[in-house]
Amino acid sequence: xxxxxxxxxxxxxxxxxxxxxxxxxxxxxxxxxxxxxxxxxxxxxxxxxxxxxxxxxxxxxxxxxxxxxxxxxxxxxxxxxxxxxxxxxxxxxxxxxxxxxxxxxxxxxxxxxxxxxxx
Amino acid sequence: xxxxxxxxxxxxxxxxxxxxxxxxxxxxxxxxxxxxxxxxxxxxxxxxxxxxxxxxxxxxxxxxxxxxxxxxxxxxxxxxxxxxxxxxxxxxxxxxxxxxxxxxxxxxxxxxxxxxxxxxxxx
Numbered sequence: 001x002x003x004x005x006x007x008x009x010x011x012x013x014x015x016x017x018x019x020x021x022x023x024x025x026x027x028x029x030x031x032x033x034x035x036x037x038x039x040x041x042x043x044x045x046x047x048x049x050x051x052x053x054x055x056x057x058x059x060x061x062x063x064x065x066x067x068x069x070x071x072x073x074x075x076x077x078x079x080x081x082x083x084x085x086x087x088x089x090x091x092x093x094x095x096x097x098x099x100x101x102x103x104x105x106x107x108x109x110x111x112x113x114x115x116x117x118x119x
Numbered sequence: 120x121x122x123x124x125x126x127x128x129x130x131x132x133x134x135x136x137x138x139x140x141x142x143x144x145x146x147x148x149x150x151x152x153x154x155x156x157x158x159x160x161x162x163x164x165x166x167x168x169x170x171x172x173x174x175x176x177x178x179x180x181x182x183x184x185x186x187x188x189x190x191x192x193x194x195x196x197x198x199x200x201x202x203x204x205x206x207x208x209x210x211x212x213x214x215x216x217x218x219x220x221x222x223x224x225x226x227x228x229x230x231x232x233x234x235x236x237x238x239x240x241x242x
């Protein structure tokens with residue numbers, strides 16, 4: 001099955017980003033395709049490479065980057081939501097790209113299921 | 120399915136218009152979906168019904184009053200607006216308190232509508 005993922009919450013503050021990541025890993029392991037992960041609202045904060053969690057904690061941003069590198073998952077950050085929150089190309093972590101909301105709608109059209117992770 | 124396809128998109132608005140950014144940013148996706156010529160409908164449940172409340176005044180919180188945008192949706196061919204009856208009643212509101220024409224439906228009917236959608240986005 002082709003899946004689209006929407007992440008609406010920031011990392012560390014909320015479980016949504018962790019759940020979305022673990023869902024992606026599980027879906028890929030079962031042979032499903034992740035068409036795109038779209039980051040919206042505070043979800044855009046998942047994409048900043050300035051993130052530095054304590055050593056004994058998971059690195060949520062690096063984990064997404066690794067997923068993109070290993071599985072070619074398209075990680076897209078909403079430009080309007082990103083600019084509101086100080087996320088720009090210069091502080092974007094590897095594997096992420098900034099684009100418009102049209103990319104979210106397109107994922108809804110092209111995926112078999114769009115799965116929303118948020119509050 | 121190709122990019123040019125038309126799917127049924129439903130936006131479920133559950134949050135009060137101010138206090139968090141969900142309502143405003145949801146409206147932005149609604150407008151983009153309409154631009155992609157999708158079959159768009161909006162649902163307002165829980166505190167989300169306050170998004171359509173008449174007479175919003177936001178000067179005191181220095182936040183933009185975006186409620187007039189709901190009246191502009193018609194111009195984007197977004198005409199299917201549903202409000203959950205139980206949520207309205209629980210908040211002492213009636214259809215007359217809302218800034219746009221809506222269909223007021225009981226939760227069970229909304230559930231059936233949701234079942235018919237291709238994509239459900241909740242904010």
